[in-house]
Ligand SMILES: [Zn+2]
């Protein structure tokens with residue numbers, strides 16, 4: 001199913017803004033502000049939507065960068081830090097360490113400072129610069145461990161846990177554009193929506209396109225909502241390439257919540273056996289959108305042949321559901 005928000009987003013890429021660029025928001029979360037504004041609250045996360053249409057060739061993504069998310073709480077934009085290999089504290093800082101060559105004692109420079117001179121705190125002798133070697137080392141302020149190579153960690157700004165980078169969730173970010181196929185895909189779905197709206201208008205429904213309908217405490221975005229002002233009859237329209245049983249069940253629930261009969265338009269003209277069965281039981285009206293923009297009450301089931309006219313009448317009656325369900 002393409003949601004009204006997703007179709008809006010794809011239309012924008014097809015006709016307006018020609019790309020969606022990732023931005024890092026407050027706290028390091030990844031945002032596609034332009035794309036996000038076009039989606040509805042009920043739509044999935046914008047990054048998931050873009051990735052899904054990217055995977056199916058409707059969008060193409062140009063690699064931008066990577067972000068890391070917390071495996072504990074999912075917060076995006078983890079921050080790099082070094083950590084102590086002994087106690088895992090991030091409070092390990094690079095320090096100049098002196099070693100008294102005569103006795104081998106090593107400690108941060110401040111330990112050797114003795115009223116303007118340098119003295120070895122271990123063998124308690126004053127030492128000259130020549131008797132010392134200096135090197136940069138990490139000193140853990142938490143447990144006192146001295147080490148050369150700290151551990152690499154990413155820490156979460158939200159839950160404050162630290163993880164080795166390999167244990168965090170890496171996500172590549174892309175700048176998205178619509179493909180030629182995607183433009184065609186979008187046009188096909190918008191044409192299907194228009195055909196549904198026109199067809200309902202011809203039947204004297206008052207029709208709204210890309211609108212919202214109030215259910216019992218929920219507002220649903222829908223592609224088409226139609227109401228017969230005299231009869232109080234209502235229709236809602238969903239559009240899917242190939243609706244699954246889950247889509248049908250969810251849309252039927254939506255329709256019942258808003259007191260409308262559900263119409264699902266398939267833009268491939270193909271559905272599974274289960275979906276066909278639900279349509280036959282008149283839980284939903286199933287229509288195919290043809291490439292020329294017309295609607296048809298025939299559709300293909302599984303890999304089989306199209307359903308014949310004996311079960312499904314032409315669109316004229318199909319749009320008049322549920323009157324034809326008893327035939
Ligand atoms: Zn010493």
Ligand SMILES: [Zn+2]
Nearest residue numbers: 084087140143
């Ligand atoms: Zn430590």
Ligand SMILES: [Zn+2]
Nearest residue numbers: 070073156159
């Ligand atoms: Zn976290």
